[in-house]
Each structure stands twice: as C-alpha cells, then as structure tokens.
Ligand SMILES: Nc1nc2c(c(=O)[nH]1)N[C@H]1C(S)=C(S)[C@@H](COP(=O)(O)OP(=O)(O)OC[C@H]3O[C@@H](n4cnc5c(=O)[nH]c(N)nc54)[C@H](O)[C@@H]3O)O[C@H]1N2
C-alpha cells in the first residue's frame with residue numbers, strides 16, 4: 001500500500017463536514033484565516049523561503065523573510081491547524097528571550113549557597129560561555145565529591161520541545177549518567193493518580209494508550225459523554241508532532257448528529273462546539289455522582305451481570321458498598337445529589353440513558369488531578385463494567401480521547417528512535433525509560449527539598465527523600481507547574497546550586513543561580529514523528545534561522561560539559577547533529593523495509609517540502625480497545641493479578657492505605673465546596689489553556705492580546721458570583737486563600753457554574769516582590785493558590801485542581817506586569 005499519499009480522512013468525514021465545522025463560531029480548535037475557507041496556498045515556497053519544521057502544535061513551514069522567521073504557516077496535511085502557530089515566531093523574538101549565559105550576582109561573587117534567600121530577587125551578571133561551562137562542570141564535580149550523586153536532582157520534569165535528538169531532558173540525564181547518576185522523578189503532572197491506579201484496575205497504563213478509533217466511534221456510538229474533558233482545546237497539541245486527527249473525529253461525530261453530554265463545572269469550548277447537553281456538578285464530586293449512577297444501574301437491574309461475572313472481579317464487594325451493606329450508607333442518586341448538586345432525577349436518567357445506548361465515556365484528566373484523584377477513573381471503569389460494553393465497537397470508556405489526538409487510527413509506520421538518557425535503546429514507550437539512581441514521585445518535589453530523609457508511602461513501597469544540593473532543570477517550568485508556589489519558593493532555597501537552561505526568562509529561570517540560553521528547535525536541525533497514537537507523520541525539522549544572540553543547543557552545551565568533566569566522546573558518541581539524525585532515520589528505514597513500508601532515502605526525506613504521511617491499514621481503521629480481551633478473556637488476560645478488570649483490588653487492600661481503599665470510594669477532598677465550615681466560598685478550576693501549551697507561548701504577545709484582561713490572565717466567574725462581589729467584566733481582581741494571592745482580569749460569563757472560578761494553568765508567576773514568600777502575583781498563576789499534597793499514599797499525584805479561594809475587586813492602581821520583560825537585570 002502507498003503510505004505517503006494524502007492524509008487519511010477518518011471514517012465518514014467529508015470535506016463538507018470539515019468546512020461546516022470550521023465555520024462554526026466558538027470552535028476554538030479551528031484556526032483563523034489561513035484555513036479551509038479560502039483557497040489553499042501553494043504548499044511550499046521556494047527553497048530558503050519556507051523551511052519544513054515541527055512542533056507540539058503541528059508541522060509547519062517556517063516562512064523566512066530577510067533572515068527573520070516571520071510566520072509558522074500550517075500545512076495541508078493538518079486539517080485543523082491551531083491558532084497557537086501564530087505565537088511561535090512571536091515567542092522566538094520576545095523580550096523574554098535569554099540572550100547570554102548569566103549568573104546570579106552574589107553566587108558569582110561568593111560561590112554556592114551565597115545569599116540563597118535572594119534567589120529570584122537578585123540581578124544576574126553576564127558571563128562568557130567558557131566561564132559558564134567551567135562553573136557548571138566544577139560545581140557538578142564538587143557536589144559529587146562532597147555529597148555524592150544522590151545530592152543531584154536531574155528529575156527536571158516538563159514539556160521541552162519536540163525532536164528526537166534535541167530532547168533536552170534526555171540529554172541532561174545522559175550527561176548526569178556519565179557523571180555517575182542522579183535523582184530522577186517518577187510519574188508526571190498529567191496523570192499522576194491515574195497512571196498508578198489503572199495498572200491495578202485494568203493492568204495497563206490506559207491513559208497513554210490508543211482508543212477505540214474514531215471511524216468506529218462515529219459509526220457505532222449513539223451517546224458520547226465528555227466527562228471532565230475539553231478535547232477541542234486539549235487536542236490542539238501532542239507530546240510529539242500534532243496532527244489534529246481527533247478534531248477530524250469530533251467533526252465527523254457532530255456531522256452525524258450523535259448525542260453528546262458534557263459533564264463539567266465549566267461550559268467548555270467542546271461542549272459548545274459539540275452542541276452537547278451540559279451537566280455541571282460541584283467540582284471534585286464526580287466520584288459521588290458516578291456511585292449514584294452505579295447504584296441506579298444496580299437497583300433498576302440495568303447492569304450487565306454476565307459481563308461482570310466473566311470479565312471482572314470484586315463486584316460483590318463493590319455492590320455491598322453501593323447498597324450500604326458494608327458502610328451503612330446507601331449510594332443512591334439522592335445521596336449523590338446532595339454531594340454533587342446534580343438533581344437526583346438527572347443522575348438516574350444518565351444511568352438509564354447510558355444503559356439504553358451504545359455509550360462511550362470519554363474522560364479527561366482534571367478529575368484525577370485532585371485530592372483522592374485515583375478514585376474518579378476507577379469509578380468510571382466501574383460504570384463501564386456495569387454497562388458491559390467494554391470491548392464492543394463504540395462502547396466502554398476512554399481515557400485519552402482528549403490527549404494527543406487519541407483514537408486517530410494508527411498508521412502502518414516505523415517508530416523513530418531518539419537519543420536516550422542511558423545511552424541504551426529503550427524498549428516500548430520512550431518516556432518510560434528508567435534513568436538515574438532513584439526516583440521520587442515528582443509532585444512531591446517541594447516536600448522532598450524541605451524534608452531530606454523523610455519516608456513516604458508510594459504504591460506499596462516506601463520512598464526516602466534524598467538530601468538535594470544541586471538542581472539541574474531543562475525543559476520544564478516548576479515555578480509555574482508545581483502547586484503552592486510559596487512553599488516551592490521556600491523549598492527552592494534549600495539546595496546550594498540551581499542551574500537552568502531555557503530559551504526564555506521563565507519564573508523558573510529567574511529563580512536559578514546559573515542560567516544558560518538554549519536555542520529554539522527552529523534554530524537547530526532535528527527529526528520528529530506525529531501523532532503519538534496515529535504515527536501518521538514524520539518530518540525533518542530543518543534549521544530555519546541561526547541561533548539568536550549567544551544561544552546554543554542543549555546537546556552542544558551538555559556535550560561541552562561532559563568533555564570538560566573528562567568523559568570524552570561518552571556524550572556525543574563522536575557523532576555530529578546530522579549524523580545522529582540520519583542514524584535515527586536509518587533505523588526507521590530498516591524497520592520499514594522489514595515491514596514493506598515505503599520510505600524514501602534520507603536525502604530525499606530531509607530535503608522534502610512536506611512531512612511523510614503514513615496510512616492506517618484495515619486493522620488500524622477498525623481497532624476496538626479491549627476487543628481482544630472480550631473475545632478471549634483467558635487467552636488475552638489483562639495485566640492485573642486476576643487477569644480481569646478489578647473492581648476490588650486485593651493488592652491495594654494489602655497496602656492498607658486509609659486514603660485509597662480497595663474499591664472505588666467517595667472520600668471528601670481535603671478542601672472542597674461542600675466541606676463543613678469551608679473557609680473560602682469559591683472553587684478554583686485550573687484547566688489547560690486554549691492559547692498556550694502550559695506556560696509555553698505565554699510570552700507571545702500576539703496570543704496574549706487575544707485573552708488577557710488588563711494585561712493579566714483572565715479569570716472566568718459566573719454573573720451571580722461577580723455581582724455578589726461588585727465585580728464587572730474587565731475589572732482587575734485579587735484571588736486569594738491562605739496559600740497566597742494573585743491578580744487577574746475578570747471575565748464575567750454564564751459558562752461558569754456559580755461557585756466556581758477558572759484561572760488556567762501555565763500563567764507565568766510574576767511576584768510583586770521577587771523571591772519573597774507570600775508575594776502578590778501580579779499576572780495570575782493559579783498554582784500560587786493550589787494545594788501541594790499527594791493525591792493519596794498510592795499515587796502521590798498532584799492536586800492542581802484542589803483549591804478553594806475567594807475573589808475581590810482590586811482597588812487602587814494595579815502594579816504593572818513584568819513577567820515578560822526579560823532578564824531581571826541588564827543583559
Ligand atoms: N494547577 C495546575 N497545575 C498544573 C496543571 C493543572 O492542570 N493545574 N497541569 C499540569 C500538567 S498536566 C503539566 S504536563 C505541567 C506542565 O508543566 P511544564 O511541562 O513544566 O510546562 P511548560 O510550560 O510546557 O514548560 C516547558 C519549558 O521548557 C522550555 N523548553 C522548551 N524547549 C526547550 C529546549 O529545547 N531546551 C530547554 N532547555 N528548554 C526548553 C520551555 O521554554 C518551557 O519553559 O503542569 C502541571 N501543572
């Protein structure tokens with residue numbers, strides 16, 4: 001078959017349906033002027049004018065005028081290019097760009113530990129590259145000699161940039177492994193709770209796996225539920241290159257007129273776009289609502305006992321909990337309603353509708369990014385098990401329809417290898433590579449820094465915190481992504497040295513001792529594949545412009561440090577950038593040959609004007625998740641101890657955790673709106689932003705112009721809550737709780753359930769008094785307000801969505817935002 005022909009159009013998708021979808025107001029996913037509605041542009045300009053590149057936002061042509069990168073122009077293979085492309089050139093040239101190697105003044109003058117309270121506050125001094133490399137290699141050696149490698153934290157979590165070679169996190173790990181090792185992290189902020197509990201429940205990670213594909217959903221599902229998912233927005237990006245296939249899927253679903261229900265305290269862009277029925281539970285109470293649905297299914301005899309008998313274990317224990325036999329409380333719809341504030345009749349009707357239809361329960365991840373977050377997806381699996389549609393076309397549940405375009409049919413394509421942290425090839429998913437001496441659950445980082453030697457529970461194990469003296473961070477932004485910024489500010493003072501590479505003066509870079517300017521992926525050569533599940537695309541990422549100022553690639557920086565430390569060619573294996581890239585391609589080519597997949601030679605690929613496009617075969621087009629297990633439960637058992645879906649887990653029971661019982665259970669979060677004597681009246685929803693990838697592109701002014709209010713991050717609030725506080729649309733407001741306070745700009749909108757305000761994650765922390773614990777954040781980073789607590793002893797995931805707050809109109813003159821102005825000093 002031909003694998004490099006035109007992009008595959010999923011299922012019943014037609015060009016007409018795309019046009020229709022794109023013309024609809026409110027579809028955040030459909031980009032502006034360049035797309036669909038007008039005549040297509042010529043695919044590529046002449047050589048030098050437009051250079052094929054790639055990003056988390058999709059492949060694009062970097063349009064170069066007079067040596068300047070002026071436009072990231074979408075390609076025809078991308079049917080739903082994102083508005084965020086417009087922010088790419090803008091961010092590259094933004095004032096926030098780090099220009100030179102920089103060292104905090106007193107650190108440079110007095111050495112490690114110098115005046116560490118001024119981290120984040122003090123000015124930086126420019127140094128030469130030679131000085132910077134000397135300083136860092138000397139410091140890595142000193143810390144190793146003095147404290148051992150266990151004192152070096154290289155866990156460095158974050159979204160970096162795409163590219164198989166310039167994978168800065170793996171490059172950091174590679175350098176530190178040469179140097180004897182480091183402390184790594186385990187888990188991530190995305191699915192911290194779910195990725196730990198799902199293996200106990202269904203024997204797989206689940207959250208990062210292919211979904212029943214879109215053509216099958218469109219054809220078979222008669223009811224689709226977006227349960228705490230905003231796929232129109234969150235599918236704009238991919239962990240690797242984005243190909244936006246799920247947006248084609250949703251367009252086809254809409255075209256068909258399939259019924260969609262959205263369960264979310266916010267009427268999201270996706271709910272609007274899909275014309276979905278909106279059900280708005282009180283935040284953090286979905287587990288109770290799910291139990292009410294399970295109870296209704298059971299009491300009305302709508303559950304599939306045959307499925308439960310054959311494919312699950314533990315329904316007996318779980319049903320004893322539903323009936324109240326085990327704990328004295330019957331989990332009726334009325335019981336659930338009192339907690340989640342969705343009318344009991346609605347809960348009962350949902351149960352009946354789920355049972356009467358071929359129902360696909362699509363869940364996002366916010367629900368597990370909160371206290372006791374393990375329970376939500378377990379309870380969802382319980383509903384799906386009782387419905388008995390798991391493994392049927394268009395039925396069951398899916399935990400990745402909103403992420404990296406899950407459900408886009410998997411193409412027949414080779415897998416590109418990439419640079420590894422250990423220097424060894426990685427079996428299976430590359431991000432699961434084990435590297436380093438030990439790992440801590442990453443959302444416990446502040447706790448780790450503050451409490452060396454402390455022992456915590458984690459998924460049946462004990463983890464002892466190391467005593468960290470050196471932090472090395474590349475490709476992540478903890479001063480934005482980690483919960484409770486003020487505690488982090490305190491914790492961050494603890495190590496003797498903090499080193500950061502970034503392209504931009506992020507809040508994290510500002511809190512370092514040594515800051516190095518990385519170049520962007522548009523200033524170096526690389527190669528990448530996309531999407532994560534579909535493997536539909538492969539593209540060269542050809543250097544589009546020369547590195548700005550004195551920026552260098554992380555590869556070159558770590559290579560120099562490694563050489564300085566005496567590791568010779570241990571880091572680069574004696575190969576150049578282009579030799580590495582060609583090597584990755586050739587490995588893919590070898591796989592392709594063995595599988596009879598057409599692929600051109602490297603030169604043809606590298607000089608191509610368009611990405612390679614791979615097509616799915618019949619198997620890919622018809623994939624139904626769990627169909628194999630349903631057909632052959634004995635031959636295709638799940639990876640759980642019983643081989644079946646576990647609605648009761650003996651393994652979890654054996655751990656004996658009070659905050660993670662052995663079956664899906666409602667437990668009150670540490671703080672929530674229904675709490676007796678709740679100290680603050682509003683819940684803070686910190687969902688993912690429409691015009692950013694977390695904090696990336698916050699420094700792009702063209703995008704900020706679309707969403708900021710008075711130059712600040714927008715805070716969405718219901719008309720009732722705004723009126724009660726005398727807040728008008730456009731006002732500067734102060735959002736606060738015991739953990740801190742931020743300014744933001746009010747957007748008064750009926751999209752918000754009363755009692756809930758939204759401030760998106762990823763907003764750059766902008767302290768009015770830099771480095772000071774408790775400083776007012778002038779721009780609006782929600783993590784100043786979110787709690788720093790593990791979801792439970794099982795997963796220790798983050799609780800970014802656990803925060804109650806109050807809001808008031810900010811009186812007086814609001815201090816100007818300075819987060820995006822660049823170095824906090826000359827240079
Ligand atoms: N309250 C709350 N908090 C949350 C969330 C939430 O929902 N609510 N979501 C969480 C989730 S799911 C996630 S994944 C995290 C995201 O947290 P992060 O992954 O830390 O967020 P990013 O903004 O993507 O940070 C990536 C950083 O890497 C830099 N970078 C990019 N490419 C390169 C490179 O080649 N070299 C170097 N040296 N640097 C590079 C970018 O400039 C940027 O500063 O946030 C989490 N935090």
Ligand SMILES: Nc1nc2c(c(=O)[nH]1)N[C@H]1C(S)=C(S)[C@@H](COP(=O)(O)OP(=O)(O)OC[C@H]3O[C@@H](n4cnc5c(=O)[nH]c(N)nc54)[C@H](O)[C@@H]3O)O[C@H]1N2
Nearest residue numbers: 190228229230234263283284364365366687688692693694
């Ligand atoms: N544009 C864009 N896309 C992204 C990202 C980005 O930063 N920008 N980040 C990517 C990453 S790393 C990740 S992990 C994923 C994140 O994917 P998700 O975690 O699924 O995304 P969120 O936006 O945090 O939350 C999804 C929806 O859940 C709702 N929600 C919040 N609390 C509750 C609740 O208590 N109950 C219910 N029922 N719903 C609730 C939110 O209002 C939101 O509409 O997105 C990815 N995609």
Ligand SMILES: [Mo]
Nearest residue numbers: 188189190191
């Ligand atoms: Mo994430």
